[in-house]
Structures are given as C-alpha cells and as structure tokens.
Amino acid sequence: xxxxxxxxxxxxxxxxxxxxxxxxxxxxxxxxxxxxxxxxxxxxxxxxxxxxxxxxxxxxxxxxxxxxxxxxxxxxxxxxxxxxxxxxxxxxxxxxxxxxxxxxxxxxxxxxxxxxxxxxxxxxxxxxxxxxxxxxxxxxxxxxxxxxxxxxxxxxxxxxxxxxxxxxxxxxxxxxxxxxxxxxxxxxxxxxxxxxxxxxxxxxxxxxxxxxxxxxxxxxxxxxxxxxxxxxxxxxxxxxxxxxxxxxxxxxxxxxxxxxxxxxxxxxxxxxxxxxxxxxxxxxxxxxxxxxxxxxxxxxxxxxxxxxxxxxxxxxxxxxxxxxxxxxxxxxxxxxxxxxxxxxxxxxxxxxxxxxxxxxxxxxxxxxxxxxxxxxxxxxxxxxxxxxxxxxxxxxxxxx
Amino acid sequence: xxxxxxxxxxxxxxxxxxxxxxxxxxxxxxxxxxxxxxxxxxxxxxxxxxxxxxxxxxxxxxxxxxxxxxxxxxxxxxxxxxxxxxxxxxxxxxxxxxxxxxxxxxxxxxxxxxxxxxxxxxxxxxxxxxxxxxxxxxxxxxxxxxxxxxxxxxxxxxxxxxxxxxxxxxxxxxxxxxxxxxxxxxxxxxxxxxxxxxxxxxxxxxxxxxxxxxxxxxxxxxxxxxxxxxxxxxx
Numbered sequence: 001x002x003x004x005x006x007x008x009x010x011x012x013x014x015x016x017x018x019x020x021x022x023x024x025x026x027x028x029x030x031x032x033x034x035x036x037x038x039x040x041x042x043x044x045x046x047x048x049x050x051x052x053x054x055x056x057x058x059x060x061x062x063x064x065x066x067x068x069x070x071x072x073x074x075x076x077x078x079x080x081x082x083x084x085x086x087x088x089x090x091x092x093x094x095x096x097x098x099x100x101x102x103x104x105x106x107x108x109x110x111x112x113x114x115x116x117x118x119x120x121x122x123x124x125x126x127x128x129x130x131x132x133x134x135x136x137x138x139x140x141x142x143x144x145x146x147x148x149x150x151x152x153x154x155x156x157x158x159x160x161x162x163x164x165x166x167x168x169x170x171x172x173x174x175x176x177x178x179x180x181x182x183x184x185x186x187x188x189x190x191x192x193x194x195x196x197x198x199x200x201x202x203x204x205x206x207x208x209x210x211x212x213x214x215x216x217x218x219x220x221x222x223x224x225x226x227x228x229x230x231x232x233x234x235x236x237x238x239x240x241x242x243x244x245x246x247x248x249x250x251x252x253x254x255x256x257x258x259x260x261x262x263x264x265x266x267x268x269x270x271x272x273x274x275x276x277x278x279x280x281x282x283x284x285x286x287x288x289x290x291x292x293x294x295x296x297x298x299x300x301x302x303x304x305x306x307x308x309x310x311x312x313x314x315x316x317x318x319x320x321x322x323x324x325x326x327x328x329x330x331x332x333x334x335x336x337x338x339x340x341x342x343x344x345x346x347x348x349x350x351x352x353x354x355x356x357x358x359x360x361x362x363x364x365x366x367x368x369x370x371x372x373x374x375x376x377x378x379x380x381x382x383x384x385x386x387x388x389x390x391x392x393x394x395x396x397x398x399x400x
Numbered sequence: 401x402x403x404x405x406x407x408x409x410x411x412x413x414x415x416x417x418x419x420x421x422x423x424x425x426x427x428x429x430x431x432x433x434x435x436x437x438x439x440x441x442x443x444x445x446x447x448x449x450x451x452x453x454x455x456x457x458x459x460x461x462x463x464x465x466x467x468x469x470x471x472x473x474x475x476x477x478x479x480x481x482x483x484x485x486x487x488x489x490x491x492x493x494x495x496x497x498x499x500x501x502x503x504x505x506x507x508x509x510x511x512x513x514x515x516x517x518x519x520x521x522x523x524x525x526x527x528x529x530x531x532x533x534x535x536x537x538x539x540x541x542x543x544x545x546x547x548x549x550x551x552x553x554x555x556x557x558x559x560x561x562x563x564x565x566x567x568x569x570x571x572x573x574x575x576x577x578x579x580x581x582x583x584x585x586x587x588x589x590x591x592x593x594x595x596x597x598x599x600x601x602x603x604x605x606x607x608x609x610x611x612x613x614x615x616x617x618x619x620x621x622x623x624x625x626x627x628x629x630x631x632x633x634x635x
Contacts, residue, residue, distance in 0.1 A: 001515050001516070001521070002504075002508060002512075002515060002521060004501075004503075004504075007503045007504055007508070008503040010503070011502065011503035011544070012503070311499060312499070312501050312502065315495075315499045315501070316501070317484075318456070318458065318487060318493060319487060319488060319493060319512075319513055319516070319560070320484045320485060320486075320487045320488020320489070320513070320516055320517075321484075321488075321516055322484065322516075325516070393458075394458050394487075395453050395458045395459060397493070397495060397499060398449060398452055398453055398456065398458065398493075398495070398572055
C-alpha cells in the first residue's frame, strides 16, 4: 500500500515546508527556553564546582552567601581551620555590581579572595591567559565573558584595578561573569562607605555624648577607628580532609562556632531549589504556553488541510478505504509536520543559542524529550481533524 | 459472479418516522444484465440520488431485495457485514466530476483500489496500466490529475471504477461537464467496458445528448421506477 500522507506531502511540499519552518521557529524558541533553564542550573553548579569548597560557613540562620546576604567576622577562619577534618579554609566576599571600564560598564560578580594564595577555595581554578593575583591590592582576574582583556584598567567603586589574568566559565548563579580582586579591596568595596558618609558618621559620633566624654580621652578615636574597619566577609569556604564525612565536620562547626554551615548538596538545593526557583517556574509557564500554542497551530493547520480534502476523503470512503487508512493519512501528516518543525527548531536553537547574553545549555536529553513532546502534541492535535474526517459521509461524493 | 448483473426487487427507502416520514423510494424494480448499460432518468426530487446511494451501499434501504451477481446483498436488511469491502470489491463508481485524488498520479489513482483490497503495489499498478491502455490514456499514466483534460480525467475515473472488475458500475451524471463529442465518447467507452468486463452499468443522467444511446431506460418518478425501451442501439 502506498503512503497517502507521503504522496500528499510530496504534492504540496511547499505548503508543508513553509508551515514546518514556521512551526520550527516556535519549537526553536521552546527548546531555547528549556536551554535557558538548563543554563541557569549549570551556572549554579559551575559556581559551586569552581569555588572548590566542600562546606560554606555563613552567618547564622541565613541562606548566604549567594541566596541571601551573609556577614561574618573575617577572623573566624582561624578557629574553623583548627577544627578536626578541616584541610583548608578561606574568607570570601561576593558582590554583584556594575564594573566600569572606560566608557562602558559590565555587570559582574566581584569576588574577594585572599591575595597570593591561589589554590585556596574560592580562587579561579584555572586561567586562560595571564596570571593569578599576587599583590594585595588593585589586581584583578576577570572572566572572558566580561570582555575585559589583559592589561585593561577597570574601576570598582573608587579604585582602579589592573587585569592580570583571564579565566573562563566563572559565573554567578545569575550568569554574571566573575571578577576576582584581593580580599581587602573587596571588603572595602562592599562595606566601606564613601568619604562624605564617613565624615558625616564621624561628626554624628563626635556629637554623641556617650562616645565623646570629657573624662575618657581616646574613646572617640577608638569608636571612630572601629567604625572605619571592615572586619567582615560573606562566608568562609572550607575544604575537608580526605576521608572525613562532610556532615560530621559541618555539624562540628555549627555546634562550636554557632554559625550556619551548608554542604555542597545543601548549597545546590538552595541555588537550584530556591534562588532560581521563580525563574524556573517562569520558564516552565512559558514552556507550557508555547506547547499549547504549538498544539493549537498544528491542530489548526492539520484541520484546515483536512477540510480542504473533504471531497477526496468522501471519495476514499465511498470506494472502500478503511477509517484507519484515512486516520493514518492525517496523523502521518501531522507527525511529518512536527518532524519538519523539530528539525528546523533544533537547527535554529543551535545557531542562535550562542548569541544569547545568558548561557543557553541545549542538552541532548532535552532534545529527545522535546522531540517526543512535539510528536505527542502533533498526534493529539491531529485527533480533531481525524474526528472531522471520520464524520465525512461517503454519500457526499454522490450528487443530489 | 458477473453472470447475473444486478437485480433490485421492491426496494423502498423511507426517511424519518411518523407524520414527518418521507418515502423517497416506494417501489423500485430493476434488472441490469452483465454487459448492459441502462439509463436512469428522472426529474429532480424523484429519488435518483437516494436510489444511487442505496445501490452503492452508502445508505440502507427500508425494504426490498438487492442481488448482485449471485449474492443477495440486501433482503429487508443487509446480508453482508462489511459494506466498505462490498463497495470496494463489487461496486464501481463514476461521478459527475471525476474526483480523482489530486496528490496521486493517474496510475496510482486507478491502482489505489486493488491496493486497498490488499494487492501488492506492482501487481495493482500493472492492472491499472492495462486498463489505462484499454481506455487510451496510458500515455498520461505518470501525469497528475491537474495535468489532464476533462475527458482524460473522466476516462481515468472510469478506469478506477472498473479496476476491481465489479459486477456493477454506478455512473452519476458522468457526461455532465463534457461537450457532445466527449460525452458520446464516454458512453462509448462505458459500453465497450461493460461488454469487455461483463459489467452491468447504470447511468444516472439528465443529459439529452446521451439519452438516445440507451437500449433500455428506467424512469423514476415519485420513488417508483418504470421501464422503457430506449431508442438507441448502444455502441
């Protein structure tokens, strides 16, 4: 038996191809939306992977340092370092901000790392050009996605930094590229106020009789000095000794340091389950809407094509064609349309994904799921047209 | 099988029930022998189309008897289970417009029926080509229906009606869209094919040009058939 659907498609290939291209662009958008979600999850995992940490020690009862703000004293690392099972620790600060370079600015996550100690958790694990930060001030390592080049001067708050190294795929959970600077500079950038605010604070402190007592010389200077220091970091990253159970070490830090500690899996849950949850739901809604729109378009197209063949269907039924042959004709056309659409969509998504400002991760599994979904949608969408075709009375082929 | 043509005895068809019932066919008696072409003529609303639909097993009559070849297919109820297969294997249709399948070429339009009946594609196509040759359209075998003239399309439609060698062909106004010469050409072909394949052919028509060609004519009026000898001697 010949394929009636194949012959019909061959006969009206232009209509099918152009309709398939239109549908394909819609499928391409759907695949890209899924890729955007996968990219966000991957960004979150990359952030955790590249930090090299096993544990994140943060301010008590916060979800810091990525999902909530966290502030802890910068000398706590010493006590943590001395605890059993802890191999290496490092202070870290994270601050997402606009980093200026000349006339342009780039949104980046500025990360403060302890200068001169590459290999500690938090440092970029590898560079693609240049060197790591060796000086205590005004040097930076930037992700290539920032567009900065070696030797560039960038401005963070009031200071200028010299880009000495470039790294790759170091991004925040929001997909912003990272810029690494020495910890002291990062603390200033995050916690130090501007000169006007400092002067105003000193004046207010000096006018406060509690701090400016005539009988207590030196008190005012001590208070002002304490206000000017930046003894905070956002988190302490911990690497544990091989063979130690991370839960046990985490519990020990929680118990003795009165801080909140997250393991890798807990931090991943925070990033994926909480930080990008709303975005994921948003994308999920888009996927559902796009699926419904695709189904409606396929249903409309197939229904219209079928209505255009009512007389032929009546003739086919009159001359003894079985219902399942007619149903197969319509369903195969719907599936073919979906197939053309999927191929076009996959190619389109592959080509336009790198142009997107955020990372779009097109996973083979998503493509397989997408293909199955497209076929299922096309099959379901063809049911309306099949119903209409099966209701055609063969007597319509006979006049009168 | 083709030895007895088609015989209809006391066929009736009623639409609706009670006060709103309409008797579209009251008493229809017909017999068309194998190899014979008869005309069926009647004014609008006389029941021609209803009769054609009953004969074509598209709608069910209310009463009567239909015998196709040696098989009783209706006797106050269908005697066959698969009407679709009955239409495919034992009844040929030729319509007013050819209604060829636009996405199949001429050969496959004709070969479709034997393919639907389960014949291998190659065998079905050979059968179709033989028939197209008999109808002198073999040179258009690879053409699409849209590339054919009206007369060629009608000949292909006749080939499709004949391809499964049915004992009866129902032709519904087959010459309506054609000029005199082509109309007579189609009737000539129907007569030739009827004789060649021992097929009984019933031609429903209003066409004054072809009425004189029938040896026998059935008139239908108010759902009742009357037989009349025609003027023609056939072809």
